[in-house]
Amino acid sequence: MSVSNPTLITFVIYIVAMVLIGFMAYRSTNNLSDYILGGRSLGSVVTALSAGASDMSGWLLMGLPGAIYVSGLSESWIAIGLVTGAYLNWLFVAGRLRVQTEHNGDALTLPDYFASRFEDKSGLLRIISAIVILVFFTIYCASGIVAGARLFESTFGMPYETALWAGAAATIAYTFVGGFLAVSWTDTVQATLMIFALILTPIIVLLATGGVDTTFLAIEAQDPSNFDMLKGTTFIGIISLMGWGLGYFGQPHILARFMAADSVKSIAKARRISMTWMILCLAGTVAVGFFGIAYFSAHPEVAGPVTENPERVFIELAKLLFNPWIAGVLLSAILAAVMSTLSCQLLVCSSALTEDFYKAFLRKNASQKELVWVGRAMVLVVALIAILLAANPDNRVLGLVSYAWAGFGAAFGPVVLISVLWKGMTRNGALAGIVVGAITVIVWKHFELLGLYEIIPGFIFASIAILAVSAMGKGPSKMMVERFDAAEKDFKLNQ
Template sequence: MTASTPLIITFAIYLSAMIAIGLYAWYSTRTFDDYILGGRSLGAFVTAMSAGASDMSGWLLMGLPGAIYLSGASEIWIVVGLLIGAWANWRFVAGPLRLYTERTRNALTLPDYFTHRFADDKRILRIISAAVILIFFAVYCASGIVAGARLFESVFGLPYAQALWYGAAATIVYTLIGGFLAVSWTDTVQASLMIFALILTPIMVIVGNGGIDESLALIRQVDPSRLDWIGKGGAIAIISSIAWGLGYFGQPHILARFMAADSVRSIPAARRIGMTWMAGCLIGSVAVGFFGIAWFGAHVDAAAEVNANSERVFILLAEQLFNPWIAGILLSAILAAVMSTLSCQLLVCSSVLTEDLYRGFLRKKAANRELVWVGRSGVLLIALVAIAIAWNPESRVLGLVSYAWAGFGAAFGPLILLSLYWKRINRNGALAGMLAGAATVILWKQSGSALYEIVPGFIAATIAIVIVSLLTREAPAAVQATHEAVKRELRTTGY
């Protein structure tokens, strides 16, 4: 299709605003700490919205609605798992991690935290965890670039290869310039735009179908199996879907938001704001895909494109149900989802390259200005790698996200939880768990099993951590003393 003038203007205004925020953040970025964690200055509202926006990538408006459109109600179990996992992450990880990273030499990254938490003088944990982050985030970033490419391909009629560059360019620019503050501030704007789109669009779809009862009747006519909550996959498919919630405990881009909060005391308010926003977005996303079945069942002549690629269901509904100006705002929400997650993932990769590899091994006494520019170079490098991975036009957003999500959830999830709550865990156990989790995900994925790879990966990592920690020497006394001190301090804050 050829984009209308209102669509072009709307997109241009949105992209210009994001870049302007990046430029403003440039002047607020004084040190490398500012570039990577914003000086740990985020209040409850920005922490909540930034964590939510960085979590809900392009899959929220493309991958999830597409899966619901294709398979029906049986895919809703993913939402159940995500809501449970996100709440548990806010409740049991956010506060303790915020405090623990500050008490372990002001750790700026997860590899930095693991190194100091376990007194790893040989820095093996730093190397392995940095490698895990770079490998899986390259795939995760590729999912965002694919989503952006699909958007520009559909809206502007661009060839896929050209759309890749347009979809990634604006995100790279404001992340490169403004660092963490730019990413967090733009996340807040983008999160607001996303929930607006996901409330308004399903309402209009339902109205266009004639109401909920009429929509359900249309879905029954199209394919009665899409009303089945169990689906063809049975219990294994349900377990796999709910298991998405396990991934939250190990996602570096989400955990970074917890680390950047201005205080542990801001976390409870941030949790309430974040979970309310998340529930609204997920319900809206499911409704778009589900009631989209009815819409395209009644408008068969307009269904060819969505049947060819179900991940375009939100895009096509926005174009068909709204005038071009409103459609432009709604479609900007997809770009917001893509940019919010991609930007923070690029920044995490950049921080790993700079803090954990460059300063950790090459230039220990590098100046702040030098580190910031190395960080910016890292953003560009990872973006180019992700574009190369996303080059295949057959790539699917949800498939790329699920693999990276499982990798982080299994490699880091059990380790984060046990590092915060179990004093007996030691460096050897941490290393064994990280390797066992990552390796199990990779091998299980290759096996072709119907069970989502995060389940065996999470179990294998947990078992490895516990067994190896118990069979080897306890952590040094100073490490255990820090653990007890953090526990006491958390009690004074209500944890």
């Protein structure tokens, strides 16, 4: 690999820029609130784009295009489910969670919010929710590291083991140094890069395959059922793909963006920006995988890497169709997708360990400076464990993401959604919801029951557990009800 390789130079410039943003954010990080939530100072544009970028990890440019390339448009149900879920999350949860966390002890993390919202003096709710975060996020982090490793492996011909470390190093560096502000500012840059790549690439692939009519004829010639949205699907299959949308209500790295907004008034504008960005990105992703069918059927001599691993379809198209400098920018978009999500996940894990274990149980009077440095140390610990989990070169990005996504969606989704909409929810109801949701996902995944995506039974059973246990036991305290009403009034006045 020559040092003059334009793609390598582009990557290096991009990575250096992200790390420099990390050092700029370092200067604005004075306490744990700054490190974990950026001092609740994000405007609507940064809130919108960082929520989008932190959501759309490497699967956006690798896992989903690969699935479309293999199966055609029948895999696009997942995109429809995601758009629906994300919109409902912005509509019902975003603004309310912003005010509820402020009214409930100015909570910095989800476990912190649960403990304050439900007056949990035992610490059990905090501990169990923090454990769920650590278990599923470590798997999620591993998916990001696999995606980064695949990128470095196929772009620079690195061995997978070396590519693991190369892909993770820069993300760990700027998250370690700059915390939440670094993650949010870099997310904004990365979201811009991702949408540029996902609008430009399908257009160039269309031109390379002879325009819309020729491309569609080539896709139909390869397999007419590629156009069939119901190809190879069942009712359960479609419900499973659409069920991905339920996951949004429980993703800590996305919910953290809502909690960090500068005010509820920013949320409506952020929702419009974020949803526009998301729809364009998902449409571009589906188009890359779909048009890739036509390109590689016309050029079978270069289809080898994609046949071996369909998740490389975007990477190979970028390398084959673009000038090396432009290809470097487009491939940096995959790195952007990986880095944006991985950095958020590392930070949420670090927050759980620092705020919900270290500060809550070990060092209640720790100084802000000490807590920030403990947070940084935890970023390194979680990253190392995730790298070890990602060491198997047979890992597939979408498989790892789907498990972690289901875990959070079922364990936290119903608890977050019901906690911001119903004042009658109790501490035992919340505890039952988290435990039932997490266990259902693990058991359902293990036995692969009915072929149904585990998030759906997990979400349903957790919701039932919350409502049943809350109704059976002693109701919420007067103070809990008063705080809920005050937060809801604040939300309605300012939205």
